[in-house]
Amino acid sequence: MTDNDAYKGYKGEALSTLKNFNALVWSDVNIYTEQGKFTGLILPRSETADPYHIVLKLRTGYNIGIEAKKITNIEITGRKEAHYKIPEKEFPYDPKKPRVKLFGTGGTIASRLDYRTGAVIPAFSPGELYGSVPELADICNLETEKLYGVFSENMGPEQWIGTAKAIGEEIAKGVQGIVIGHGTDTMHHTAAILSFMVQNSPVPIVMVGSQRSSDRPSSDAALNLMHSVKTAADSDIAEVMVCMFGPTSDMYGLLHQGTRVRKMHSSYRSTFRTIGDIPIAMVNREKITPLRTDYKRRRSDKDVIINTAFEERVSIVYYYPNMKPDIIESLIENDYKGIVIAGTGLGHVNKPLYPALKKAKEKNIAVYMTVQTLWGYVQMYVYDTGRDMMELGVVPTANMLPEVAYMKLCWALGQSNDLEKVNEIMLTPIANDITDREPSNGYLIFQGGIPEVEEFISRYRK
């Protein structure tokens, strides 16, 4: 075994500390530091890792990084080498089953735990996925393609445009449904921009990820994958959606519209929530249960419209009291073309910003108002201050979410510099990004009151 394997991914200070104590990766160890003792398994690191930390998988399943320079001793209690390969099985082909395409962008959508070592091995090829989640073969004929490999906070126009084009090509080839594996951090941003870049899709486009990696007993990875593949293969819903856990338990998944969904908890599996509406449908292994009827239906044609226009000079200004005008002025100086304000209440900012907003208008910058309450509508007619801002060219966007308005403004300004045209694009709902009203059970949490859900839950609990 080379050093490269024995200390996989470690460099600098971290590498010399491991060598010093002869502690190879996959060793069971007690690490002693100034802060106390840590017991676990030394994990290999990625190529981009920093040179300062040793990463330990604790018995709880959590990984922690320990600063090498604070380590006083490493006691080795065992070592079991990892298997790097998932036992692949050929994904069975069944001509009667629909064809589903799974695109990877970087999030771990499935993986397999090596129980001997505790190592997590990402699964991605159809054969690997079949080895990890054999239930997938009951649903469809699966094809996979890795488009990107980035943490989701690093997603940008290159990846959004590339994914939209890949979707278009796959639909042209006659696929029955598309699944996109994605990190959860910015899954709702990508879902929003794909809702604008990919229009009139004849098939479901389902985004999926996992909040907990599959080495933890509470992982949502396999179930989310099953739910999303089931939706892509069988559902009648030809929308861009996010498919993740419904309740905190694994009782069912929810399908959220791409423009009305937001990540609302940093660690819960039930983190994705539909805002200002209810989810489109619930899904379990057996069936998809629509909760609304206003969704676009699956069609047999291939008439998708791909429009990847994109302007990068757009920003979100998240208002806070005592904000100074220099925040807006810097955006003007730095040649931004569009600003989405997340205002307080019905869409407000303080008076000292007004002259800066006036300057933005004079520079032909498109400025839109959303609400940082997330739920509810912008209403700029109610107070004089709102009317003042509209005089300054600030355009209210009804109940469009701030992140959705940001992505839509990038897309709209990519198509035109004429602010009247941009306004027309922004204020015309494309995929429920603006809705006429909020259902009474659309606030905070989707719960009860809908017979299908009650029936589903009671049946499931029997």
Add this chain to the structure above:
Amino acid sequence: MTDNDAYKGYKGEALSTLKNFNALVWSDVNIYTEQGKFTGLILPRSETADPYHIVLKLRTGYNIGIEAKKITNIEITGRKEAHYKIPEKEFPYDPKKPRVKLFGTGGTIASRLDYRTGAVIPAFSPGELYGSVPELADICNLETEKLYGVFSENMGPEQWIGTAKAIGEEIAKGVQGIVIGHGTDTMHHTAAILSFMVQNSPVPIVMVGSQRSSDRPSSDAALNLMHSVKTAADSDIAEVMVCMFGPTSDMYGLLHQGTRVRKMHSSYRSTFRTIGDIPIAMVNREKITPLRTDYKRRRSDKDVIINTAFEERVSIVYYYPNMKPDIIESLIENDYKGIVIAGTGLGHVNKPLYPALKKAKEKNIAVYMTVQTLWGYVQMYVYDTGRDMMELGVVPTANMLPEVAYMKLCWALGQSNDLEKVNEIMLTPIANDITDREPSNGYLIFQGGIPEVEEFISRYRK
């Protein structure tokens, strides 16, 4: 009647249009515009009103602003002059009742509708409040003092510091409880900064406002006022709190801790929600029902600590994918001392920002990480990227809300430029701004599962 009264508050184009059609304020009218006909009552305007709009109270109770230049005709159907004065009754004094002080900062906390005209007259003096909400006299001896008169989005250090000092003086005089009337937009920001500026209060400090003005049948103004005065007078809870509607109905109010509350709906009355915990208590006209036991208790001493330190050069950076480093660089150039990032997921931003964050560290700027999911904790040890950012000096703030971290950082940097000292202040919980864990029923909505609540609701429904 002078022009000043007849066209109260109108100027410029709006005034000449009204004069043109001889339409005085308090006239019932049909206004014809290019967009159609509007029927309602012409309202007077404030001194700061713009010269372009005429404000009409519609039959629905909503006010709208109509652009004067688009008006083609005004048809007058009636006119009833308004009474500007609330019938005052002397607030009864009862030596056995506690003394409560009500500070006004600008929000309308109570008002009275003149049914003949539809005019809304704000009530504020004890006599006016007694005339509007006579139930208050059953609770306490009320004193009032108007500190400010600003829309809440215009609140700033002057008002925060002044309010904290006024609270300190009132406690020194031996008041039994304090109520602060406040616009709802930034009530949670003010609640947060008061939680830091006013410590060790021996009495309840209760912030209150209304989401719907009292000319609407669904107004929450009177009930919120009763609940907040009841809490200030009778409750055992010596914390800075927000008192607003619990459910969408008027079944009960909730008392939210000042550092754990956020406005979550632009128009609902149940807009304020406790985030990452459950509310401290529920309140109705009869009693206050604690839901937790970990609150600070009322005391008979007067040992409050007022610390009004404040640094204004602090900003919130709300991360979005594809954010460019110029956002951070502008803050550095503009001499900001502190930055609160609201990151995605567990606390992430993209790689292109790292060099700018490094520069911020070199310039001795305090940078803190919060999560824009609002619920859940920052965890920067989980991924390499989080550890990279900690190397760059970005400090995770556990489950502190972005707005709370912003206010606390203004306060901490007001006390010291030494970043170690600032860190110590930031990471030491003062009023549950950081908590050890999130209760399982603290996500999205506080609901059921607590016997007190179930019992309360079932009793109320009988």
